[in-house]
Amino acid sequence: MTEYEAVLFDNDGILVAPPAAETQREATRAAFREVGVADIDEQYLNAIVAGVTVDELEALCNACGLDPEPFWEARERLDERSQLEAFESGARGCYDDVACITDLSQPCGVVSNNHHSTVAFVLEFFGLRPLFATYYGREKTVESLRLKKPNPHYLERALADLDAESALYVGDSESDVIAADRAGIDSAFVRRAHCRDASLSVTPTYEGATLREIVRIVDGRSD
Known part of the structure; x- marks a missing residue:
């Protein structure tokens, strides 16, 4: 079992429900x-x-x-x-299992393809800001489209903030897995309801149905 120095999370589909x-x-x-x-x-x-x-x-x-x-x-x-x-x-909410992130001993961050300002709102609105040492979304510009995942740009910035080389990125899309691979870190694919039957052309390091499963994997627990 790899001992990670940091754990990074996607926002939409992982911390909060994805937009309709x-x-x-x-x-x-x-x-x-x-x-x-x-x-x-x-x-x-x-x-x-x-x-x-x-x-x-x-x-x-x-x-x-x-x-x-x-x-x-x-x-x-x-x-x-x-x-x-x-x-x-209340049309979009926070997933119930997000609280399990507090069980992690590693510093955590958020990296999203959503707007940076939207991610900031989410973390404050749902009281999640204390869970994360850093967070990144993209700016609301045309040029930012070149930097979004699967480009590892924002993942690498978060890793630099956390001074971490060994890390896990938790996401819900193929581009998350590819971005993690390009950043040289492991990936975990969470099969939420909206992506439960997704077929991936790349293989994540881990898969799970909930964040609780991923946290247990990071902790090396099987219970």
Whole structure:
């Protein structure tokens, strides 16, 4: 059993429920309307919600006659607003098993593809900030899309903050596993309800159905 110097966690799908796809689609529709596109092709909505790259965003905006920067500013602002409203209304919540993170002796951090400001809100709103020594999300810019997972950029920044070489990253997507591998650390894939049947083309170091299972693995416990 590896003795880890730190444990890092994804945010959406690990600490809190992931955003609803339709909520993200509506925020994206609103962004298009804000920059003057009232009738948007569904394939463009789907591409953005699925996780658009910089090149894909630029091509999409070119097809719509838009400048990518103001469109993306509107999309990120409205997407974040929709997320905060979902948390405040109770439509999105924190998973019950997050409290087990307190059982870990290692310093912990959060690394997310969500906005840094949204992650900050989540940690404060749910009282999770004391659990984590560092946290990273991406800035609300077009350029930040180049840095999101599976790019290990923010994982490496968190590891530097924690002065850790041996670490475990806990996530719920294939890109989390790939990012951990690129950062040279182990990964744990949590099969929450939304990804229980996911088929991965990469193999995580560990798998579990809950955070409690992962914490037991880190502690070397089988109970």
